[in-house]
Amino acid sequence: MSIHLNAEPGQIAETVLLPGDPLRAQHIAQTFFENPVQHNNVRGMLGFTGTYKGQRVSVQGTGMGIASSMIYVSELITDYGCKNLVRVGTAGSYQENVHVRDIVLAQAASTDSNINRIRFGEKTFAPIADFGLLLRAYQIAQERGFTTHVGNIMSSDTFYHDDFDQYKIWADYGILAVEMEAAGLYTLAAKHGVKALTILTISDHLVTHEVTTSEERQQTFDQMIEVALDAALGLE
Numbered sequence: 001m002s003i004h005l006n007a008e009p010g011q012i013a014e015t016v017l018l019p020g021d022p023l024r025a026q027h028i029a030q031t032f033f034e035n036p037v038q039h040n041n042v043r044g045m046l047g048f049t050g051t052y053k054g055q056r057v058s059v060q061g062t063g064m065g066i067a068s069s070m071i072y073v074s075e076l077i078t079d080y081g082c083k084n085l086v087r088v089g090t091a092g093s094y095q096e097n098v099h100v101r102d103i104v105l106a107q108a109a110s111t112d113s114n115i116n117r118i119r120f121g122e123k124t125f126a127p128i129a130d131f132g133l134l135l136r137a138y139q140i141a142q143e144r145g146f147t148t149h150v151g152n153i154m155s156s157d158t159f160y161h162d163d164f165d166q167y168k169i170w171a172d173y174g175i176l177a178v179e180m181e182a183a184g185l186y187t188l189a190a191k192h193g194v195k196a197l198t199i200l201t202i203s204d205h206l207v208t209h210e211v212t213t214s215e216e217r218q219q220t221f222d223q224m225i226e227v228a229l230d231a232a233l234g235l236e
Ligand SMILES: O=P(O)(O)O[C@H]1O[C@H](CO)[C@@H](O)[C@H]1O
Pocket: 018, 019, 020, 021, 063, 064, 065, 088, 089, 090, 091, 159, 178, 179, 180, 181
């Protein structure tokens, strides 16, 4: 047991999917896992462990934002020995050619958060994905015909900015989309020598204000989960 997880030692698999929303963790376990068992209910941050195509795997909600998610990522790594961490989340697109329902693989995560200023002072650490996981996820998504973009994303501490247009400076530098956790995940993975990747489904669009139905979002979200599971477990 750790402070925020009440799983027994050994109850969480080495490979863990990390959605922000704990109810999405439940959906993933119920939809994709064989014999899922709930391993956490502390603070309602649901986590489950089961098998997928016969291989042991877990899913753990992290809450929204770098601050919340880093608590779970830290405890999963240091208290439970987790080694493959794949965030599966939603994101807002910054680019006209990155549409709702598209998949984004976060090769790197820029951030407006202070997390790495606290660690590195005024020097800049570049949080990046594990290349092996990234490559496998890309190949699997391509083979299945899912529209997939690979590049730099923004992990923001703020969902509602006073200045809506502030995103444009990041868009000018090629940032594909915004979410709120990947930079923290990649930083902790680097520190502890474990593998991490963030896979995102675009849920809304800051440029075109494009929207999609919740049904469509669910379907494309499930495509992302299949990519994440097969990539993380080395299945093709
Ligand atoms: O869909 P999830 O994984 O929660 O991710 C995105 O959605 C939340 C904001 O609505 C933030 O956590 C952001 O990163």
